[in-house]
Amino acid sequence: MNNNKINILVVDDEEIICNVVTRYFRNEGFNCKAKRSAQSALLELQSHPYQVVLTDIKMVDFDGKWLLHEIRANFPNVVVIMMTGMDDTKEAIQCLKIGAYDYILKPFNLEELKMAVFRALEHKRLLEEKTIYQQKLEQKVQERTIELVRAYDEIEMTYQRTLEALISALDLRERSTGGHSKRVVELSRLLAQKLGLRGNKLVYITRGALLHDVGKIGIPDSILLKPAPLTEKEWEVMKIHPAVGYNMLQDIKFLQPSLKIVRSHHEHYDGSGYPDGLKGKEIPLEARIFAVVDAFDAITSDRVYKKAKSIAEAQKEILRNVETQFDPEIVQTFLKLPLHKIKKLS
Template structure:
């Protein structure tokens, strides 16, 4: 059966452009100009996927997403957004959107996202079918289930990476920060002998260590001068904001210590809880070093990028005070910073 796609945007030209491109790839496309019209189509006919703008009259994309997911939780939805709507896009991801794409839309990127979403949908349907016949098919299908599980885990990780990119996008001076911190953290953890499961948990935690910055006002995050004491105290709230965002989600419970404690200091002078030494979770002690390194080697509005040697000297100087000495030793000796 051919895949049917519902395209929702209040700009007719955009609907037509998307429909023409996707029709060339064999999809059947239906267009709607607002959320209410789209909901009528959705309730009337079956669709494999929906592409919806966030900002629309009568019913916006977030409300449409809520209603669609309430009717069909497995429905694949890709949201389209402009830069000012980044927080709404993050909310859409939390509500179950598969992906979001920023305007102006790259049609090749849209096509790739549609392909991946439909592949994921088919995989989930296949896994559901496997479960119905599991007793009869255990031996025959084990390898396929494992591969499907691996792909679904990768899709989950990809969704978290999209969320991490959305966090970094709030501050253009830290674009890519979460990814760099994650890669360096995993290298340190590998040197410390972390198991595969523990490495995977650290990867999610490191990617989302700054998720609380979603709740920090842009004018503070992007302030072109040095923060005053009140602003600095305000920005220190982001670890606890991150905890509040994720604490209701079972999957992220074992990642929360990284998010809460990555600004604790080894001597107990950090925040939010003033933990010291090994009372700070090891994963948080690991993330703290790449986090500080990347901050110092990134250009900021109120200062330029610090020279590498100066940054390495700072890490050495604050070893045992701000940072776990063992983590710093691995970071410097193994040249972890050379990604």
């Protein structure tokens, strides 16, 4: 340790102690200065950097305990050693609890005082190394966290693009519904937000909306692409697509929260829907939201077997089916959506 780089401040109202201790540490190669009061010592600390303070406890006006409090509050990296008489040991122990590193009893051996200073400096060095290590560790954790968040975002984006590619392929197959999946995704998000859903719930709803008709992969072209109304037997085949989609995706963990829409988007509020005949609140909220959106888009879009209707006509038709096909509360919220936003998505 290079002593001439170590600054020690001695604080004692006894001039002889200040002179003896200061002279001794200067002879040992330290930079050492003395102050006769706690207040003047504090001013000195504010003006010059010190590594160690040696202070008496009992002094006139402001004592060593007061100075210790001020040092701990304003100069936490300065190590403090208390100098005290035999009758002040209780005070010295209190000082240790406040944050002093050590205490030395008067009259003291100067060599012992020097060893106490060396121990204090070693303690200070270890604390500083620990602080640097913690800072570096925190920085590495922060950097790693950013990397993980970026990786997670990339995975999420890959998942989303994969799903969109799958649905685009399905939309291309069913040309008459071109753009349907993307429109219902945006309209589902808008309605869900209006209903107060946030965070992951919005993600699950938009994924479910995107994937709602994935089960149509299992429907023959002769039925799916038929340019005329389906027969009763053909409808029975068409009705399996929610269960087919659910069965396709149920083992994909990250999609599981979204499968409520895939399986239940054709359930009716009165229990007359399919595939499970669920009724009222038995139908998952996500599916009740999507049912309104899906019907609205179907009504306002051209299909091979029908022409698109206006937004106003679609709203009236949805109202006619409240409590039979749709949840009344969700319909009321849907009808309050800003018309310009609906037109933009339609």
